[in-house]
Amino acid sequence: MVIAALVYRNKSLSSLANGVSAIGLTIPSFAAIGLLIAPFGFGVTPAVIVVTFFAALPIVRNAIVGLAGISPSVVESARGIGMSRMRTLATVELPMAWPVILSGIRVSAQMVMGVAAIAAYALGPGLGGFIFSGLSRLGGAKAFDSVLVGVIGVVILAFILDLILLGIGRLTTPRGIRV
Template identity: 70%
Template sequence: MYEFVSQRLNDILFSSWQHFSLVIQCLAAAAVLAVLAAALTYRSAGLRAAADSISAIGLTIPSFALIGLLIAPLGFGVLPAVVVVGFFALLPILRNAIVGLTAVPANLVEAARGLGMGRLRIFFRIELPLAWPVILAGIRVSGQMMMGIAAVAAYALGPGLGGFIFSGLSRLGGANSLESVVTGVVGVVLLALILDLLLVALGRLTIPRGIRV
């Protein structure tokens, strides 16, 4: 195992960076879109229910099957990987964003209105900061999921550590096949831990002490 890793260290590090970069970029874009969608839907019970249903149904779709379906229209490479990772990243964050915004006490919003604050100002100064811990929890859950799904995206020749996993599985029993799979799996787990630590640090920096759980 040591020999396998040492001989391919540069490839492993490059694939790890690609994997981490794919997840981070999709997670950031998904967070922005999810908060925007939640802001447009959380005040309406019907729209909230529709968003929850879409999120619940979307999470039941097998990621491997979705990647396979996207190969025909999008081809192989980065694009289907980005679409699949971004799609699944959006769903947990959207659910948490709606829950967090709905849970903001109505009396605080009314008090802000009484002080003459407009709707946008109330959202960015009152509602979003109070909902942020719940939203960040959704981002953390989504980040852990996306590390695994990004590995599966290697089926469509997407970037990342999944290439080691699929390469090893395709020649299971051959030379270095097990080492290849273990390298990919351990690398994904380590990246997931690093990402979670970074998100915990982000929470420390962005969540006021008074509302930390």
């Protein structure tokens, strides 16, 4: 969100940030993990880097869109009553952009669940281990059960996380702009 706050007022910088985010989202997570195994080896490090990378992209993108969508007259009014640029950002712009930013956080959370499952390929922790172990024993005893446990576990965690984020959104969105 810091990146978004720094670039949203500048059209060329916000276009660049959105472009980088769009390109980043087209990179297959499996390929990104594979590329990071060479410098970092197998384990938690490449998994965390890839999950963090993919988690940040929708949040940055939505934060830029949300902040850029604030009417200039609202910002001008806040500045007209003597608010500093930082105070205007903190008390006017961020609260008004919060629903859009939160939707980016929700998209990010859902996407990270899938990426984290795939990150098990790099021997990272998580339910993806069940999926990959079942796939490696395809046709063997309990292989399908192992895959099913991993997939259902990821879906349940994603659903619970989305409900939590919906609740946070309900509690933190100002009443005047709630949908």
